[in-house]
Amino acid sequence: xxxxxxxxxxxxxxxxxxxxxxxxxxxxxxxxxxxxxxxxxxxxxxxxxxxxxxxxxxxxxxxxxx
Numbered sequence: 001x002x003x004x005x006x007x008x009x010x011x012x013x014x015x016x017x018x019x020x021x022x023x024x025x026x027x028x029x030x031x032x033x034x035x036x037x038x039x040x041x042x043x044x045x046x047x048x049x050x051x052x053x054x055x056x057x058x059x060x061x062x063x064x065x066x
Contacts, residue, residue: 032060040064 007013019025022043030044040063044056 030056032057032064034064 005016007016015025018029018031021037022029022031022039024043024045026045028046032040034040040060041056044053047053
């Protein structure tokens with residue numbers, strides 16, 4: 001909408017980035033990105049499932065190495 005905001009804290013900066021780049025402001029919210037900030041996989045929100053989280057990380061690493 002063209003509105004300017006001053007982001008005064010590190011938390012506000014990351015919250016703004018997450019909300020505008022990935023369309024979500026939930027915590028925790030994981031996105032693996034490459035060196036240019038492009039997502040390597042889909043986003044991952046918190047789940048109490050260690051295997052699913054490890055699968056998310058493995059997929060991100062595989063995509064990064066391509």
